[in-house]
Amino acid sequence: DKDGIVHGHVALYGEGTASDELYVAAKKLADREGVILNNHVGFDLDLAAAMERVWGKPRFIHLAEIGVLGPNTTFVHMNLIRDEEVEPIIKSRLSIVWCPVAYVSRGTPLRQPTRIPEMKKRGVNVALGTDSARQSSAGDAGFLALQLGGGAGHAMVSEDIFEMMTVGGARAAGLQHLIGSLEPGKRADIVIRSTHAAELMPSIDPVHQLVTVAHGANADTVLVNGRIVLREGRATLVDEADVFANAQASVHRIRSRLGLSLPGLWPRAQAA
Numbered sequence: 001d002k003d004g005i006v007h008g009h010v011a012l013y014g015e016g017t018a019s020d021e022l023y024v025a026a027k028k029l030a031d032r033e034g035v036i037l038n039n040h041v042g043f044d045l046d047l048a049a050a051m052e053r054v055w056g057k058p059r060f061i062h063l064a065e066i067g068v069l070g071p072n073t074t075f076v077h078m079n080l081i082r083d084e085e086v087e088p089i090i091k092s093r094l095s096i097v098w099c100p101v102a103y104v105s106r107g108t109p110l111r112q113p114t115r116i117p118e119m120k121k122r123g124v125n126v127a128l129g130t131d132s133a134r135q136s137s138a139g140d141a142g143f144l145a146l147q148l149g150g151g152a153g154h155a156m157v158s159e160d161i162f163e164m165m166t167v168g169g170a171r172a173a174g175l176q177h178l179i180g181s182l183e184p185g186k187r188a189d190i191v192i193r194s195t196h197a198a199e200l201m202p203s204i205d206p207v208h209q210l211v212t213v214a215h216g217a218n219a220d221t222v223l224v225n226g227r228i229v230l231r232e233g234r235a236t237l238v239d240e241a242d243v244f245a246n247a248q249a250s251v252h253r254i255r256s257r258l259g260l261s262l263p264g265l266w267p268r269a270q271a272a
Contacts, residue, residue: 005225007035007175014040015047015059020066027068036072036095036174043077043102043131045112060085069094074172076129079108081115086122095125095172098164100144102131109148117145117154120164127172128164142211158208165211188226193218194233 010030012018018026018039030037041059042048048059055062061084063069069092076097081089098116103109120126128141142161149156170180179189195203199213222230229237254260262268 007173008033009035009038009174011038015042015044016051023063023068024066027070027073030072031070034072034174036074036172037068037070038074038076040077041075042079042081044106045080045108048080058082058085060088064088064092072174074127074174076131077102078116078119079103079106079114080112081119086115086119089119090122090124093125095127095168097127097129097169097172098145099129099131100141100148103148104144109151113152114148115152115154117149117152117156117160120156120160121154125168125171126164127169128161143213146212158205158211161211162207188223190221190223191219192221194220 010026010033012022012026027037051059060069060081069088071093073092073094074097075094077099078096096116096119098114100114103114108114116126128145130141142158142165145161145164146156146158149160167176167180170176170178178187180186182188182190193200193210193214195201195209197218200209200218203209217233219230220233221228229235234240235243
């Protein structure tokens with residue numbers, strides 16, 4: 001449903017999990033249906049190097065040769081980009097979803113400085129991601145992205161990160177004609193944040209604050225396609241307490257069935 005608020009895409013799980021034939025078939029399907037092809041690539045440096053040995057050449061050169069790269073191709077992570085891969089990436093007009101917290105969590109900066117700020121400066125569309133819902137918040141990712149860019153010799157400004165969060169994300173999802181910016185003809189997807197928080201005061205540079213310290217708790221009102229789904233920080237469509245309780249109970253049931261114990265050195269007690 002092109003008028004719906006939920007859209008599908010074609011996804012391959014991750015690097016090393018797909019044959020060339022599957023890559024090509026997935027790209028053809030995405031092209032035919034007018035959606036993006038999504039794949040997690042380059043999260044683990046050792047796996048990326050292993051794929052180079054399998055293919056006998058840098059990965060993005062190989063993927064370009066078999067026709068997988070294109071404007072509707074979105075790769076997540078991209079922690080390893082060789083010099084000879086830069087031009088094929090730029091030429092293809094693919095999108096990158098950068099996950100700074102996941103990048104740091106593996107100790108990757110010690111082995112491979114990020115090239116994604118460089119890619120953005122050279123015209124590649126970059127979106128900002130968290131890799132998974134529990135990996136980090138968008139505020140953490142924005143702050144870290146600014147630091148990593150400077151550390152890699154490609155300093156960015158807050159506006160660069162805000163573009164990744166908005167128009168860059170929309171394009172990476174293949175939905176730039178619908179969302180990502182507030183303009184006539186696009187959907188009214190709007191987040192209004194409260195500034196009544198210690199971390200947001202004094203309010204001098206709102207873009208910098210949005211990028212570096214704003215989190216979900218600062219959201220006051222959210223509209224999705226013109227419909228208010230959050231008002232004064234509370235969900236309007238569901239009972240939050242009920243949802244949270246069900247989620248917590250579900251986790252405990254799964255842990256019990258699997259016989260899993262919580263990691264960590266400190267003893268823990270579960271509240272009744």
